[in-house]
Amino acid sequence: MVPNDEYEYIEKLVLTRIKPKEEEYSKLRKAFHIIKKHVENVLKENNVKAKVTLQGSFAHDTWLSGDNDLDVFVLFPPDWSIEDLRDKGFKILLEAARRSGRYEIRYSQHPYIRVYVGDVRTDLVPGYEVVSNKDIRTAVDRTPFHTQYVNSKLDDKMRDQVRLLKKFLKNLGIYGAEIKTKGFSGYVAELLIIKYGSFRNLLREASNWKHPVYINTLDNEEEFRKIKKILRKRYPEAVLYIPDPVDPLRNAAASVSLKSLAIFVVASRCYLRKPDLAFFFDEQTNNQETIAEALNNRCLLLIELPLKEKLPPDIVWGEIQRIGDRGAKVLANNDFNVIYWDVWTDEKEKSYILYELDYCEKNNPRLYRGPEYWAKDRVLRFLAKHIKHNAIGPWINMHGQLVSLRKRKYESAQKLLIERSWEYIVTPHFKGLIPKIHIVTRDFLEKIWSQGGISRWLARVIIRRPKWMEKCIE
Incomplete structure (x- = not known):
């Protein structure tokens, strides 16, 4: 049984590092007032009545030090149509964003704008001002009720x-x-x-x-x-x-x-x-040599795909996860055992899918499992196909099933993923792209180590055991 004071010591230490300081509150409030002023000015110029509200973790006061993020929801009249909200409301926010600082257009259920005031990142979101949760028309409309509920509890x-x-x-x-x-x-x-x-x-x-x-x-x-x-x-x-x-x-x-x-x-x-x-804090620092040593006797393949257009992050992540899943099935269907796979993207230029396999190359004959003895026509087809290809067998195993050993169509997983890319790169924004397929070696790590996000992700997926797991058994 761990004494309470051990927990309290750790948790107090963590809170001293993660609780925002007063100067952080001041910086975020200042950014909010700048944006609010510009939104209200544009609303007035367009003779539109709407409420500029602060939502999210800053409004709930549950945010963490260093998280310079604000959620500003502009709530328009409930008698506006969805088209009015997406067109007229969005244009008002766009003009306010232009006056506030650097901005970019993002997409969720409907478009919103990410505005940067200094190093404060603000999501400027249009929604409806509704008096009851029964009147909610978009997912955004629910958020003010969340703020009221959380702050009351x-x-x-x-x-x-x-x-x-x-x-x-x-x-x-x-x-x-x-x-x-x-x-x-x-x-x-x-x-x-x-x-x-x-x-x-x-x-x-x-x-x-x-x-x-x-x-x-x-x-x-x-x-x-x-x-x-x-x-x-x-x-x-x-x-x-x-x-x-x-x-x-x-x-x-x-x-x-x-x-x-x-x-x-x-x-x-x-x-x-x-x-x-x-x-609470990932203090694990694996140097390049530690990562490289972890590659010994392992097969790691990395698929690299370019991003041809700017897409919402959820679209990019959703599509590369689907490609990753399809690719794992292509490998498994060709007798390559997928031990692990993961995906990563910088959301701007490139996406990556990593597979760990039992072997990158398989030169031994492949075992083909056929029908059971009583499946008349299928038995004949299996016999004809495998005898024609000069297989070892077929023979009938102890379970009454026909089996055969035959030369593999693909001995290299890398070649398989290149030649059958059409079979797994099927999502709308990646379809037809020719992937680059790298075997993750020491030399490859050397080339990629200076590339920021991708190297950090690779280090994590190669080592794969987080520091907290080690603490669990000490």
Whole structure:
């Protein structure tokens, strides 16, 4: 049993590093007022009445030091059509963004604008001003109700507990609901602390979770039982069910993947067993030689694909994950055992898919499994095909199944991925591209090591064991 003061020592240390300082609050407030002033001026010039509101983690006061992000929602009249919102409302925000600083257009359910005031990044989002959650017309309209709910439930101590949880999730690589991460959103982190009261209480609960996990965020047990049934039908693939208190028929945790849930459960057990700063800060520094040594006797293939146009991040990540999944099936169908695969993109120029295989080259004959003896026509076809190709066999094994050994069509996984790229590069924005396929060697690492994000990602997927796992067994 770990004494409480050990946890408290670690958690206080973490909070001193992750709680924003007053000068950070001041900088973000100043950026908000600059943007708000420009939006209100453009609204006035266009004779439009709308409310400029602050949402998200800054409005909830659950943000982390260094996260210079704001969510500014401009709420337009509810009698506007969706077309008015996307056209007239967006143009108003675009003009305000031009006056505020550097900006770029982003896309979600409808377009929004990312504005940079100094080093403060603000998402400027159009939505509707509605008085009840029953009047919600877009996903954006729900957010002000989230802010009201969270601020009505959290006190200052609980806000610090949310900060601990967010930093814990970030360090595990499972913070964020976007397709890239498939993890826990900031709002889900807040709901979990509201439910369990503290970071440690949550970890005690989570250490016993087994999917599917249902968490009652509603006041009424009977209502929760009814909602559970509806959510199961509406989100059949979900592993974690957290009814949104603002909109109970929505699963706030629908984005959480099985992998993210599993990482959280195991890390929760490990932290409770051995609290350490490694659960919050990735201090692991693997030098190039350590990474290179980890390549010994392994087969790692890296597919490189160019990005031909600027796309929303969720589109890019979604498409390369689909390509990765299809590529893994092509490899498996040709008798290459895929041990692991992962994807990464800089979201601007290039995307990468990495596969670890049992072997990059296979020169031995391939085992082909045919039909069972009683499948008359299929047996004859199998015999004809394999005898024609001068196979070893066919023969009938002890299970009554026809089998054969035959020369492989593809002895090289690299050649397979090049020649059959049409079979897995099938998504709209990558279809038809010719991939570059690299075998990850010491020489390749040498060339790529200076390229920032890709080298950091490669280091992580080659080593693959996070520091916190080592702490778990010390």
